[in-house]
Amino acid sequence: MKSLLIIGGTGFFGKSILDVFKQGGLEIYGINKIKIMARRVEGFTSMYPELINENVQLLASDVSNCNFLPYADIVIHAASSADARDYINDAKGQRNNIESATSNYCFLAKDYHRNSKIVYCSSGAVYGQQPCEIESMSEDFPFQGLSDLVERKRDYALGKRSSEKAIQDLGVEGLTVSIARCFAFYGKYLPKDQHYAYGNFLRAAEQGNTIEVHSKHRVIRSYMYADDLVHALIKVALDANPGCPIYNVGSDIATDIRDLAAQIGHQYDVPVSIAKIENDEIDRYVPNIKRLKELNSRTGSI
Secondary structure, three states: OOOEEEEEEHHHHEEEEEEEHHHHOHHHHHHHEEEEEEOOOOHHHHHHHOOOOOEEEEEEEEOOOOOOOOOOOEEEEOOOOHHHHHHHHHHHHHHHHHHHHHHHHHHHHHHHHOOOOOEEEEHHHHOOOEEOOOOOEEEOOOOOOOOOOOOHHHHHHHHHHHHHHHHHHHHHHHHOOEEEEEEEEEOOOOOOOOHHHHHHHHHHHHOOOOOOOOOOOOOEOOEHHHHHHHHHHHHHHOEOOOOOOOOEOOOOOOOOOEHHHHHHHHHHHOOEOOOOOOOOOOEEEOOOOHHHHHHHHHHHHO
């Protein structure tokens, strides 16, 4: 039997993993215990009692400055804020948080996780702005310049790029590591009060309000279901090796958010207000997941 450690485990990723664990969905990997390590765990049990049982351990610890790591057979490093408001308020500080959380983890992992399977949760943001003529980005797609991105996105991407390098360096030292470049997701625990279009549309629909799309150009996204995300992360972790394989994790089914808004509006029977398209710009963020599909074919489909 195996233990799983989730660093930064009180966010969407952590809650989604705990939900699948509660359903018995991680038994196929032999996982029978989960440790959640996060800066703030107080109140988590009372807020999400459905996710906690005797096989879930909560550990209050900040990975950016702690001096100890609990052992686990599998480690999912997901310690970084995904809330755009944090980056709007302090982009440089959030970049520092991303890098220090990875740097200190890598320093400690050499002692505490040398025999663990480690996956670092990076982001598709590392590629930079996806060219509008490119349908999807594969893992060998060259990193783009970041000057076209707003500051908050630029600092987030830079933090993730440097963190990927630190994780790859762990592999050079013989640890078994991998990287999951995560895109967009939906599921039971998706925040509905942040910058996620999917979550914001749902919040409006559930409150009986008009769903509003303000963008005056096309915005193309793809969404992987939370349960599929969980299985993908575990499989990417189990494929870890010193060569540090990198996988895009997300859906390759492109969706115009105007269509998404219309679908949710129809489902909840609420009105939808969509701004008129005024230019030819296309904001596309869609991964090529051929490599992940090949991993699934070797290990069984998600």
